[in-house]
Amino acid sequence: MIIETVPLSRMGSPSVIEDDAGAGHALSDFLLQLENYSPSIPDSVVAHYLNASGFESQDPRLIRLIALASQKFLSDIANDALQHCKMRTSSQITQSSKNQKGPKEKKYVMSMDDLAPALQEYGIVARKPHYFV
Amino acid sequence: MAESTEKVESGSDARRRILNIAVSTVLLETGFDAADKMSLETLTEMLQCFFTEVGNSAKGYCELSGRVEPVLGDVVMALINMGISLQGLEQYAARPNRHVIQPPLQASAPRTPAMLSAGSKAKPAPHIPFHLPPLPDPHAYIRTPTHKQPVTEYEAIREKAASQKRDIERALTKFLAKTSETHNLFNTEDNQVFPLIACKPTFPAYLPCLLPTDQVFDFDELEYHFQVANRTEDMPPDKKGDQSDNEGENMGDNENPNSSQLDVQDTTMASSPERSKAGG
Numbered sequence: 001m002i003i004e005t006v007p008l009s010r011m012g013s014p015s016v017i018e019d020d021a022g023a024g025h026a027l028s029d030f031l032l033q034l035e036n037y038s039p040s041i042p043d044s045v046v047a048h049y050l051n052a053s054g055f056e057s058q059d060p061r062l063i064r065l066i067a068l069a070s071q072k073f074l075s076d077i078a079n080d081a082l083q084h085c086k087m088r089t090s091s092q093i094t095q096s097s098k099n100q101k102g103p104k105e106k107k108y109v110m111s112m113d114d115l116a117p118a119l120q121e122y123g124i125v126a127r128k129p130h131y132f133v
Numbered sequence: 134m135a136e137s138t139e140k141v142e143s144g145s146d147a148r149r150r151i152l153n154i155a156v157s158t159v160l161l162e163t164g165f166d167a168a169d170k171m172s173l174e175t176l177t178e179m180l181q182c183f184f185t186e187v188g189n190s191a192k193g194y195c196e197l198s199g200r201v202e203p204v205l206g207d208v209v210m211a212l213i214n215m216g217i218s219l220q221g222l223e224q225y226a227a228r229p230n231r232h233v234i235q236p237p238l239q240a241s242a243p244r245t246p247a248m249l250s251a252g253s254k255a256k257p258a259p260h261i262p263f264h265l266p267p268l269p270d271p272h273a274y275i276r277t278p279t280h281k282q283p284v285t286e287y288e289a290i291r292e293k294a295a296s297q298k299r300d301i302e303r304a305l306t307k308f309l310a311k312t313s314e315t316h317n318l319f320n321t322e323d324n325q326v327f328p329l330i331a332c333k334p335t336f337p338a339y340l341p342c343l344l345p346t347d348q349v350f351d352f353d354e355l356e357y358h359f360q361v362a363n364r365t366e367d368m369p370p371d372k373k374g375d376q377s378d379n380e381g382e383n384m385g386d387n388e389n390p391n392s393s394q395l396d397v398q399d400t401t402m403a404s405s406p407e408r409s410k411a412g413g
Contacts, residue, residue, distance in 0.1 A: 027205060033223075034226075038233055040233055042151060053186075055187070056203075058202070065222075074159045074180060078160050078165065078176075108164060109165070110167070110169055111171075114172075115172040122216075
């Protein structure tokens with residue numbers, strides 16, 4: 001199977017071309033690493049959703065790449081949400097006088113209050129519906 | 134989460150559930166212990182939209198450059214267009230604590246049971262394209278005769294008709310001899326050897342057909358009820374011998390219905406042998 005590394009911009013300056021070509025090479029190398037890698041999301045599920053929008057690929061590595069990218073995307077958002085959650089709980093603990101909950105026993109529960117500001121940084125506005133239709 | 138009561142859930146539900154599990158996995162790896170249901174659903178929906186969007190734009194980029202099969206560059210372009218950076222992807226792939234979800238098991242397609250299939254379907258002829266549906270069961274178009282060719286020879290038919298006629302007559306006379314009243318050929322009480330169908334003419338002969346009556350199960354009981362209902366102790370005697378029915382239903386207003394029956398039998402007994410000879 002021949003991997004095409006399409007240069008990301010042919011019209012750019014030579015330095016940009018080199019950078020992009022380098023990135024393209026890195027990614028194609030990464031694609032080779034993906035042969036034995038299995039991301040958390042199964043291939044069949046990802047392939048189904050991609051097929052539903054017209055993207056059909058016989059190469060499973062592409063699908064794994066997309067799955068991995070989506071996972072990373074989610075984990076970035078989750079990390080930001082965790083930061084928000086920690087900020088909130090730490091402020092709550094300092095407010096309350098009881099010190100039963102040590103930092104080890106802290107249980108983080110993700111709620112919409114943590115998720116909404118995290119998503120807003122990414123430009124996604126998640127609004128809670130006022131009522132269920 | 135609303136539990137599905139069906140055993141077999143649709144494909145979309147199963148995949149959605151797997152996305153749910155994947156999101157939960159990511160959250161667990163991040164450090165959360167629990168999540169709000171709404172936020173979980175939000176992230177699942179985002180994940181599904183992500184796949185759809187990447188697929189769409191990668192397909193667009195691929196077709197833009199005149200290809201049909203997408204390639205790595207198309208995917209990269211699509212991701213960058215969405216604003217997803219690919220910088221830390223390798224490090225993320227190599228993170229230590231990652232869980233892998235089992236891929237969903239392939240549900241076997243329910244095979245429609247072959248109902249009322251008789252015989253195996255014939256192979257299509259070579260001139261028929263293979264993508265056409267298979268031939269139906271052979272009994273649907275193969276003609277087999279349901280009976281043998283009847284004999285049309287004149288002699289055989291005459292013989293058959295004659296034997297049938299004889300069999301019918303014999304069977305009918307035997308049936309009547311066993312069920313209806315019989316005369317005795319010999320002067321004994323035993324009636325089994327040569328039963329003759331009793332010939333009891335009534336006048337008029339069409340009378341029982343015109344008068345509808347109920348079915349009689351027990352003649353004696355009927356006679357008793359009839360007698361009780363129509364007591365004729367003070368009736369004039371000229372009405373006794375008026376009705377003589379060979380079936381014995383309307384026995385008349387007699388105090389001794391059995392004796393009258395015997396009388397009738399004796400009077401016709403003399404003439405019955407000649408008559409029965411013709412019919413026997």
